[in-house]
Each structure stands twice: as structure tokens, then as C-alpha cells.
Amino acid sequence: MEVYDKLFSCYGKRHWWPADTPFEVLIGAILTQNTNWKNAEKAIDNLKKTKNLNIEKIAKMEEKELENMIKPSGFYRQKAERLQNFCNFILEDFGSVEKMFRTNPKKLRSILLDFRGIGPETADSILLYAGELPFFVIDAYTKRIFRRIGYDIGNNYEEMRTFFENNIPKDVELYKEYHALIVELAKVFCRKKPLCGKCPVKNNCNTGKKNN
């Protein structure tokens, strides 16, 4: 929480995951995988402009058409296929996104993880930002930053997630904000924006080397 307080006083509320609906979060979560959010956003805008940002539309449209719309997000072939499979899966097994989130959270998490194209980070992003469920999202930045500060947060995803969930209050809004602040801090480092004096990490810029 000490780190959170510093980050919050530095960067304030992040207004993260801009999306009009939970469904838009699900789509964005897959489109932004290993992709700059700007590019994922272009793909979402294409879907919006053509009135295709809708679970039935995406489930039923021609795969090639979907591929073309989401091209800016990269990995567009596998993402198109996974998006369509996921939409069909939700419709068939739950009926709607809303009904899907009525499933027991832990059960739902394991269902999401079993799905091809949804790994731990995407699953938790969906659960947290679309489902309003308290699962802490871990990404590469979280790992790098907290190791650098000197925390032993664990080695694999599950260890790191439970580290955070055991050490901060179980609160959805806090989880959302904390993850967003971590990403903001990482951007400050990697993109050489001015560093806030209260920042918890004061070393030199990490210019993008992985596994730090």
C-alpha cells in the first residue's frame, strides 16, 4: 500500500480501460495482447464505426471481414479466430456476457483460462475490468518494477497475483487503479517522460530490457 499511495499521489486517478460496455473490455483485452493500446483502439474503432462491436455480429461475421477490421492490432489472424470462438462460446454456454459474470468467480476464472487465447493476464483483466471481480492483474511491468524496488513477489503468475491479493485490501476499485498506476509508472520509465519526485522507483531509466 505504501507503493500505491506514492503512485497515486504522483499520477492520480488513471481513468483506465476506457470502454462503454463490459463486452468492449473483453474485446479490448484480447486485441491489446502484446500490442500498443493505440493499435488495439484503432481496431475497436473500426468495429464501432461499422456497428460491429456486438457479440452476435462478431460471432457471425465473415472471418476475413473481422481480420480486416482488427488488422491494426497485429496478430490479426489468430485474434480474429479467438475473438469469434470466444463470442460463440459465451453465447452458447452462457447466453450473454452479463450471464457469464453470474458464474462463480473462481469457476469462471478457470473457464476463461481453459479458453484458447486467454492467458492469466487477459483472464484477470476481463474479470476485474469487465466483471468487477477482485482479481489482481499482473503484467510484465508489475514484475519488473516490484523486483527493482526490492519486493519478493514470487516467480510465476499465480504467486505474484496472490502476493498482491494477500497484501492489499480486497477492493475492486483499488485493484483497477493500482494496475493502471503501475502501467503509468512503466511508461514514464520506458518513454523517458519527466519523473515525478515522489516515485517509488528512482533508478535510471529501464529502456525496455526484459526480465529485470
Place this chain on the structure above:
DNA sequence: ACCCAGGTGGCCC
């Protein structure tokens, strides 16, 4: 001409 981005899955040892 690189390097990276709000990862994941497959294959190898």
C-alpha cells in the same frame, strides 16, 4: 534498421 507494445500457446528439455 532496429526495438517495443496493457500476451499466449506450442514445443523442447
Place this chain on the structure above:
DNA sequence: GGGCCACATGGG
């Protein structure tokens, strides 16, 4: 369990 690799576009 980790260490590589493919997947693909757009920005710096």
C-alpha cells in the same frame, strides 16, 4: 517448472 519461438501491426 523455465527458455525459446511464432504470431503482425504501427510508433519511436
